[in-house]
Amino acid sequence: MQEHDMSWVRTEMMLAQPAPAGVTGLGAWVRKNLIASTGDTIMTIIGIALVAMTLPQIINWAFINAVWTGPNRTVCATVAQGGIQPDGWSGACWAFVNAKFGQFMFGTYPIEERWRPILVGILLVVLMVPMLMPSVPRKGLNALLLIVGLPVVSFFLLVGGVFGLEHVETARWGGLLVTLSLSFVAIVVSLPLGIVLALGRRSKMPVVKMLCVIFIEAVRGIPLITVLFMASVMLPLFLPPGVTFDKYLRALIGVSLFAAAYMAEVVRGGLQAIPKGQYEGADSLGLGYWQKMYFIVMPQALKLVIPGIVNTFIGMFKDTSLVTIISMFDLLGIVKQNFADANWASAQTAKSGLIFAAFVFWLFCFGMSRYSMYTERRLDTGHKR
Amino acid sequence: MASQEVLREAPSRASLINDPKVRSIFYQCLVVALLVSGVWWIVHNTIVNLTNLHIASGFGFLKGRAGFDISDTPIAYTSDSTYGRAIIVGLINTLIVAFVGIITATIIGFVVGIGRLSKNWLIQKICTVYVEVFRNIPPLLVIFFWYSGVLAVLPTPKESIHLPFGSFLNQRGIYFPRAIWGDGSWLILVGLLVGIAMSWFVAQKAKQRQMATGQQFPVFWTSLALIVGLPLLAYVLSGFPVTFDFPKQSTFNLSGGFVVKPEFLSLYLALSFYTAAFISEIVRAGIRGVAKGQSEASAALGLRSGQALRLVVVPQAMRIVIPPLASQYLNLTKNSSLAIAIGYPDLTATTGTVLNQTGQAVECVVIMMVIYLTISILTSLLMNWFNAKMALVER
Numbered sequence: 070m071q072e073h074d075m076s077w078v079r080t081e082m083m084l085a086q087p088a089p090a091g092v093t094g095l096g097a098w099v100r101k102n103l104i105a106s107t108g109d110t111i112m113t114i115i116g117i118a119l120v121a122m123t124l125p126q127i128i129n130w131a132f133i134n135a136v137w138t139g140p141n142r143t144v145c146a147t148v149a150q151g152g153i154q155p156d157g158w159s160g161a162c163w164a165f166v167n168a169k170f171g172q173f174m175f176g177t178y179p180i181e182e183r184w185r186p187i188l189v190g191i192l193l194v195v196l197m198v199p200m201l202m203p204s205v206p207r208k209g210l211n212a213l214l215l216i217v218g219l220p221v222v223s224f225f226l227l228v229g230g231v232f233g234l235e236h237v238e239t240a241r242w243g244g245l246l247v248t249l250s251l252s253f254v255a256i257v258v259s260l261p262l263g264i265v266l267a268l269g270r271r272s273k274m275p276v277v278k279m280l281c282v283i284f285i286e287a288v289r290g291i292p293l294i295t296v297l298f299m300a301s302v303m304l305p306l307f308l309p310p311g312v313t314f315d316k317y318l319r320a321l322i323g324v325s326l327f328a329a330a331y332m333a334e335v336v337r338g339g340l341q342a343i344p345k346g347q348y349e350g351a352d353s354l355g356l357g358y359w360q361k362m363y364f365i366v367m368p369q370a371l372k373l374v375i376p377g378i379v380n381t382f383i384g385m386f387k388d389t390s391l392v393t394i395i396s397m398f399d400l401l402g403i404v405k406q407n408f409a410d411a412n413w414a415s416a417q418t419a420k421s422g423l424i425f426a427a428f429v430f431w432l433f434c435f436g437m438s439r440y441s442m443y444t445e446r447r448l449d450t451g452h453k454r
Numbered sequence: 455m456a457s458q459e460v461l462r463e464a465p466s467r468a469s470l471i472n473d474p475k476v477r478s479i480f481y482q483c484l485v486v487a488l489l490v491s492g493v494w495w496i497v498h499n500t501i502v503n504l505t506n507l508h509i510a511s512g513f514g515f516l517k518g519r520a521g522f523d524i525s526d527t528p529i530a531y532t533s534d535s536t537y538g539r540a541i542i543v544g545l546i547n548t549l550i551v552a553f554v555g556i557i558t559a560t561i562i563g564f565v566v567g568i569g570r571l572s573k574n575w576l577i578q579k580i581c582t583v584y585v586e587v588f589r590n591i592p593p594l595l596v597i598f599f600w601y602s603g604v605l606a607v608l609p610t611p612k613e614s615i616h617l618p619f620g621s622f623l624n625q626r627g628i629y630f631p632r633a634i635w636g637d638g639s640w641l642i643l644v645g646l647l648v649g650i651a652m653s654w655f656v657a658q659k660a661k662q663r664q665m666a667t668g669q670q671f672p673v674f675w676t677s678l679a680l681i682v683g684l685p686l687l688a689y690v691l692s693g694f695p696v697t698f699d700f701p702k703q704s705t706f707n708l709s710g711g712f713v714v715k716p717e718f719l720s721l722y723l724a725l726s727f728y729t730a731a732f733i734s735e736i737v738r739a740g741i742r743g744v745a746k747g748q749s750e751a752s753a754a755l756g757l758r759s760g761q762a763l764r765l766v767v768v769p770q771a772m773r774i775v776i777p778p779l780a781s782q783y784l785n786l787t788k789n790s791s792l793a794i795a796i797g798y799p800d801l802t803a804t805t806g807t808v809l810n811q812t813g814q815a816v817e818c819v820v821i822m823m824v825i826y827l828t829i830s831i832l833t834s835l836l837m838n839w840f841n842a843k844m845a846l847v848e849r
Contacts, residue, residue: 102575109574116576276482280489287823290830292788294802295822302815306503307496387592394594394795401595408602420603427591427599434590 131424134160138167145415152415162417166425169407173425176243176398182235186246189223193253201440203447216257223250239317243398245429251321251399252386258325259385260378263332268362270337281333288330293391297323301395320392328385335377339370372448379441383434390430401426500816507813515812516541522807524799526715537808544804545825551721551800552787558726559786560779563733570738581734588731594792596728600720601796611707620700622711627719629701632712638692645688646681653677717798721790729786733779740775741767772844780837784830791826801825 091097104110136144136154145162146152154160166173175186196215199205227250230236242250269281288296300323304314343366351361371378393402404422407413470476504511516538523533528546531539569581588596606625609615614622614629622629653676660671689696701711744767752762793800802822809818 102573105573112572112574112577116574116580119580120576274478274482274485276485280485287827290827291823292791292802292826294791294794295819295826298802298806298809298822299819302809303819306500306815309499310503310506383590387590390592390594391792394792401592401598405598405602416607419606420599423595423599423603427595430592430595431587431590435586438590 130159131161134158136160136162136164139164140168142411142413142415142418145413145417145421150415160417161424162413162415162421163425165407165413165418165421168413169404169410169422172403172407173244173400175246176403177241178237178243178246179235179241182229182237185226185229185234185237189219189226190249192219192222193249220254220257239315242317244403245400247317247392247397247399248386248389248401251317251324251389251392252382254321255324255328255385255389256382259328259332259381262325262329264336264367266329266333267336267340270333271340285330285333288327289334293324293327293388294394296327297391297395299323316395316397320395320397324385324389324392327388328381331381331384332378335374335381336370338377339372339374340366342373343370375444375448376441379437383437386433386437387430400429504816509813511814511816513817515814515817518812520808520811522811524804525797526718526799537812540804540808541801541821544799544801547793547799547804548787548790548801549829551718551725551790551793551798555722555725555729555786555790556783558722559729559733559782562726562730564737565734566730567734567737568741570734571741585731585734588728589735591728593724593728593789594795596724597720597792597796600723601716605716605720611703614703620698622701622703625716627713627715629711629713631698631700632710634697634699636695636697639695641688641692642685642696645684645686649681649684652684653680656680715798717793717796720796721793721798721800725786725789725792728789729782732782732785736775736778736782737771740771743774744770769844773841776837776841776844780834780841783837784833787829787833788826 087093103113139145143152144164145154147154147156147158149156171180171183175183178186196211196219200208200211200215205211225231226234227242227246228237228239266281266285269277270285272278272281297320300319301316304319304322308314347365347369348361351365356364389399390401392399393405396402398406404426407422408419516536518537519533520535520537520540521533522540524531524540524543526547527543528550529539529543531543566581566584569577570585572578572581605627608623608625611624611626614624617623617628620631653673656671656676657673660673664670699710701713702709748766748770749762752766753759757765790800791802794803794806797803805818805822809815812818
């Protein structure tokens with residue numbers, strides 16, 4: 070009886086019908102994303118006009134009309150300006166970047182000694198890449214080498230004066246070498262200092278707390294230039310007569326202290342987000358203050374604020390360009406200094422050099438922000454409410 | 455009762471070294487001792503150094519003759535003015551560039567931030583590219599780009615580019631016609647003030663009426679008519695007192711008119727474009743932070759998408775947006791100190807010049823720090839007040 074009744078029921082699933090032609094394909098995509106309404110269509114037209122006005126010009130300037138190689142300014146100047154290009158020509162002068170590339174990377178570091186910064190760069194990459202790849206084991210050793218080993222080795226390699234290496238003054242350092250070394254040391258110094266300051270700000274000892282609050286708020290309230298001014302003008306006054314500081318070191322102290330104050334606020338945000346139960350749990354297990362922080366609170370707090378920490382790193386990396394103002398030659402400073410080279414002066418030189426520098430800065434900052442997004446996703450334990 | 459007494463007495467049995475209170479006091483005394491000796495050491499060194507350099511400390515130098523010129527002077531200033539006045543000129547320049555920059559950055563930031571949430575694919579991508587480019591480049595580089603890359607390669611004054619309304623653009627900046635306020639032009643100002651006051655009054659009345667009867671009143675158009683119409687009426691009634699001084703092109707230079715110098719222009723453009731990228735991210739986060747149900751509910755109530763955005767989503771998003779927005783405004787103000795790199799005479803630049811001329815390093819840095827800290831505190835107080843006003847009113 071039952072068998073008979075059920076006989077018309079299908080035994081296998083029917084295949085899904087294809088979506089109607091109106092909602093698939095290019096036409097539907099355009100309808101949905103570009104011309105959904107009258108307002109939308111107007112916006113799209115404005116957008117297309119904007120792109121059509123700028124993009125071809127940019128491509129023309131940067132690639133098609135660009136000059137890639139050449140001995141001096143004549144290749145980048147029009148006939149009227151004393152060059153070889155036709156009048157009305159406008160294109161990037163990559164020949165300038167090409168000719169000055171060594172300077173942009175190392176400043177006036179002696180040419181026969183340039184293998185030293187290159188070696189440091191290779192060491193940095195060799196240690197950094199496995200550090201950034203989650204699947205590579207032995208992270209502790211790696212971090213130790215990167216944070217303690219590398220700076221020590223780099224110091225002797227770059228400064229020299231020992232092991233038969235020629236001494237190179239920091240005044241001769243320049244370009245990307247200064248930008249990267251300044252920001253690397255500032256990052257390595259500011260994170261622990263920032264953690265200590267944040268803990269101090271949340272400390273129950275009123276004196277410690279007040280000192281940390283004053284330091285953090287004072288530094289965050291003033292521009293980095295003022296801090297750098299202070300480091301370059303006032304630091305020599307604060308030291309006993311006769312004791313002088315290297316200019317590079319002064320900038321390094323200024324940038325690190327500045328970054329530490331911002332880092333402290335980021336870390337404090339993480340500390341505040343940890344539920345009270347975690348602190349109490351650690352207390353009830355009999356852990357001391359430092360054990361509690363090291364094993365229970367910090368791992369959770371720091372994980373929460375990774376985006377903030379990386380943002381501070383990015384900000385610091387960009388801020389190192391400010392040392393240009395206290396006449397040090399980081400990447401931006403050395404590019405700007407080379408505008409004055411009469412051999413290369415042309416209407417396009419400044420623009421080309423600055424766009425090259427912008428591209429280098431952009432690569433590093435964009436890379437950092439993307440890596441932080443990746444880490445955030447990877448560490449997301451799904452406990453978010 | 456007895457057990458409580460035991461509990462209260464318990465700490466006294468612990469060793470003095472392990473008592474957290476004693477420890478805390480000990481550590482704090484240690485910190486204070488270190489600090490005091492450090493400060494004493496620094497002060498001692500500074501005094502020795504200053505005596506060696508024959509520099510008298512104190513703020514008396516502010517009354518001395520400055521002896522240097524400043525290119526942008528919003529208030530009367532010559533090289534005969536005092537150092538103190540030079541620093542005030544710098545402070546006013548900082549405030550001007552910060553104020554104008556904040557307004558522009560907010561407008562661009564809101565437009566781009568809303569654009570990034572647009573359903574329109576093209577607009578969304580354009581806004582994303584803008585944000586990703588400007589967020590990842592140092593502001594100083596953007597300033598140099600405008601200054602040496604764009605404005606410095608503009609044509610010479612002789613070949614100035616003509617802009618609408620009799621304005622010119624060349625290497626030396628933008629030349630606008632300058633308004634000359636003749637007799638009776640105070641009436642225009644009065645008209646404007648009365649217009650603003652009346653619009654505020656109309657807005658209050660309209661709100662009351664809407665609360666009482668539900669009827670709406672076209673507040674926006676009325677206010678616009680009042681604010682534009684009344685000064686215009688005053689202008690006509692007082693017999694057209696405002697004339698314009700148009701920049702005139704002579705053989706080598708432009709004369710007359712109102713000049714916006716390239717230093718100001720590049721600083722202003724760079725700060726606005728750079729900060730706008732961050733503001734747009736804040737706005738985007740704010741709008742996305744408003745629960746989806748809110749916009750769906752407003753659609754269900756029959757509000758158009760523009761109305762829903764204006765009346766429901768944005769007021770709620772503002773609560774998320776304001777605190778980070780305040781810190782961006784502060785950042786812009788602090789970044790305006792980058793002016794020193796291109797020679798715009800802001801606070802840092804003029805104080806720096808004073809420092810170099812007088813050698814009063816400690817005093818000058820203290821002045822700079824105090825002024826910047828005051829600006830920071832005032833801005834955060836203002837934004838806190840605004841934040842409290844916008845905060846969720848709960849029953």
